[in-house]
Amino acid sequence: MTFLPLLRSVFRREMQLAYRRRSDLANPLLFFLIVVVLFPLGVTPDMSKLAEMAPGVLWVGALLANLLSLDLLFRSDYEDGSLEQMLLAAVPPTLLVLCKVSAHWLVTGLPLTLLAPLLSVMLGLPGSAIPLLMVSLALGTLCLSLIGSIGAALTVGLRKGGLLLTLLIMPLFVPVIIFGTGAVQAQVAGLPWLAQLAMLAAMTTGSLALAPLLTVAALRIAVGD
Amino acid sequence: MGAFDSFAAFLAMGDHGVYVWSSYAVGAGVIAFNMISPRLHRHRLISDHKRRMRREQR
Amino acid sequence: MWQAFVRWFHKWSSPKWFYTMSQPWSFWLGWAATLIIAVALIWGLMFAPVERLQGNSYRIIFLHVPSAFLSQAIYAAIAVLGLVGLVWKMKLAFFVAKQCIPVGASMALLALITGAIWGKPTWGTWWEWDARLTSMLVLLLLYLGLWALHNAMERPESGDRASAILALVGVVNLPIIKFSVEWWNTLHQPATLKFTEAPPMHVSMLIPFLMAIVGFYLASMAWVLMRTRLEILQRERKSRWVEEELNRFAEGQ
Numbered sequence: 001m002t003f004l005p006l007l008r009s010v011f012r013r014e015m016q017l018a019y020r021r022r023s024d025l026a027n028p029l030l031f032f033l034i035v036v037v038l039f040p041l042g043v044t045p046d047m048s049k050l051a052e053m054a055p056g057v058l059w060v061g062a063l064l065a066n067l068l069s070l071d072l073l074f075r076s077d078y079e080d081g082s083l084e085q086m087l088l089a090a091v092p093p094t095l096l097v098l099c100k101v102s103a104h105w106l107v108t109g110l111p112l113t114l115l116a117p118l119l120s121v122m123l124g125l126p127g128s129a130i131p132l133l134m135v136s137l138a139l140g141t142l143c144l145s146l147i148g149s150i151g152a153a154l155t156v157g158l159r160k161g162g163l164l165l166t167l168l169i170m171p172l173f174v175p176v177i178i179f180g181t182g183a184v185q186a187q188v189a190g191l192p193w194l195a196q197l198a199m200l201a202a203m204t205t206g207s208l209a210l211a212p213l214l215t216v217a218a219l220r221i222a223v224g225d
Numbered sequence: 226m227g228a229f230d231s232f233a234a235f236l237a238m239g240d241h242g243v244y245v246w247s248s249y250a251v252g253a254g255v256i257a258f259n260m261i262s263p264r265l266h267r268h269r270l271i272s273d274h275k276r277r278m279r280r281e282q283r
Numbered sequence: 284m285w286q287a288f289v290r291w292f293h294k295w296s297s298p299k300w301f302y303t304m305s306q307p308w309s310f311w312l313g314w315a316a317t318l319i320i321a322v323a324l325i326w327g328l329m330f331a332p333v334e335r336l337q338g339n340s341y342r343i344i345f346l347h348v349p350s351a352f353l354s355q356a357i358y359a360a361i362a363v364l365g366l367v368g369l370v371w372k373m374k375l376a377f378f379v380a381k382q383c384i385p386v387g388a389s390m391a392l393l394a395l396i397t398g399a400i401w402g403k404p405t406w407g408t409w410w411e412w413d414a415r416l417t418s419m420l421v422l423l424l425l426y427l428g429l430w431a432l433h434n435a436m437e438r439p440e441s442g443d444r445a446s447a448i449l450a451l452v453g454v455v456n457l458p459i460i461k462f463s464v465e466w467w468n469t470l471h472q473p474a475t476l477k478f479t480e481a482p483p484m485h486v487s488m489l490i491p492f493l494m495a496i497v498g499f500y501l502a503s504m505a506w507v508l509m510r511t512r513l514e515i516l517q518r519e520r521k522s523r524w525v526e527e528e529l530n531r532f533a534e535g536q
Contacts, residue, residue: 023431023435026427030424030427030431033424034424040412040417041464041467045412045413045417045467045468047410047411121409121410122410122412124410227330228329228330228331228332228333229329235328235329238338239333239339240338240339240404241338241340242339244400244401244403245339245340247400248346248347248396248400248401249324249328249346251346251396251400252346252350252393252397255350255393256320258389259386259389259502259506260506263506263509263510263513266513267513267532270513270516270517270520270532271529271532271533274520274530274533275533278533
């Protein structure tokens with residue numbers, strides 16, 4: 001496989017670009033924090049009531065934060081023409097897309113997952129649920145980056161792309177939220193949670209295999225426009 | 226030793242040692258950040274300046 | 284008299300004057316702060332007596348209260364400096380305001396973390412949505428917003444002005460925020476044990492407590508001063524006197 005060096009350099013480029021815009025990387029994390037602060041303010045400071053909502057609030061917060069950065073996934077490449085080059089390259093574009101999406105997850109989804117335990121304490125989530133929360137969020141944010149890349153590709157050329165992107169992706173995402181939060185809530189209640197987690201993992205794996213193909217198709221439309 | 230019977234008692238802080246000492250550790254960290262961060266900024270200023278001087282001399 | 288005041292006031296529009304004038308201040312403030320904080324914390328940790336209700340965990344107060352006070356004082360300072368900068372177009376005010384942000388934010392963070400850690404032995408949980416902690420969290424978010432705004436702007440001058448406006452909005456909002464958070468808190472929770480009402484302090488606790496507050500004030504001033512002097516060098520780097528100063532630094536290395 002002679003693609004590996006090329007993929008490595010694409011990956012490194014993504015990470016370097018992300019590093020240059022370091023302060024932008026904090027935005028999803030801050031957004032996550034703000035969501036977690038707003039919920040109690042809008043509902044109740046009572047920890048026991050908050051604990052019931054905690055898995056859902058944390059999941060929704062992390063996903064909304066992740067969504068914010070998705071719009072930019074292909075935008076700068078589209079604007080300076082490197083997107084076209086990527087589609088014309090010798091490497092199958094699906095691998096390149098996978099490369100970009102995994103880099104995106106590393107600088108967005110993963111930090112959100114790592115921040116979640118701290119925020120879960122503020123919402124009264126029992127400590128025993130934290131590992132499962134983190135696993136479910138890691139899978140969920142990866143799934144979102146993958147499914148989101150399809151939406152980002154569909155809307156990359158559009159001006160109001162960001163709003164449309166949200167509208168397109170969120171319905172696709174409903175099962176992921178349901179099973180992700182379902183797993184954590186089940187564990188908190190002492191019920192079996194493995195089935196929900198398995199569904200989540202299956203959806204993530206499925207999107208890992210299929211999303212890049214659809215993303216490339218969408219990118220070809222955008223570039224061909 | 227002041228309000229404590231022994232050094233061991235001082236460290237234990239009557240069961241609350243973890244809390245007191247971790248708070249003071251965070252405090253030390255914040256103080257360290259505020260002292261080190263300007264030094265790093267200063268270092269960066271000087272190296273930027275040196276780089277500019279080198280470029281102008283060519 | 285008024286003329287003398289106006290003349291003195293206008294001196295502050297020269298970053299160079301400030302840079303030269305502030306060097307001894309930087310030195311003395313720094314050492315005074317170090318001394319006072321060291322004495323205050325050692326006294327508070329080792330020599331202050333054990334508290335009746337809370338045992339030894341109350342010793343966190345020597346960090347928690349000073350940092351809480353300071354985070355609020357610094358935010359007010361940022362707003363005032365922003366106003367001075369906008370009204371009198373004083374660059375220096377903006378430089379100081381910008382460098383107050385990291386110091387103030389670190390104080391807010393310290394207050395928040397020490398408050399949470401103190402909460403564990405006192406309330407039984409690491410976090411509690413009580414009025415004080417929640418307001419402090421919102422304050423931290425305000426600080427982070429100011430910093431993010433500075434970073435987002437293309438030119439530092441735009442960052443100065445935008446942050447100044449944001450800080451002014453924030454400072455007007457801050458009392459409203461605190462009031463509403465208190466109302467929210469009392470609405471949902473009947474008066475639980477609020478240790479935020481400071482227990483009457485024995486003088487052997489009071490002295491290190493006050494010393495710690497003074498010490499942290501001085502330390503914050505010293506830190507802001509250090510950072511502001513560097514900010515001046517950064518922003519005025521095109522001018523001759525800064526070049527000479529930087530050359531002197533470079534040779535000294």
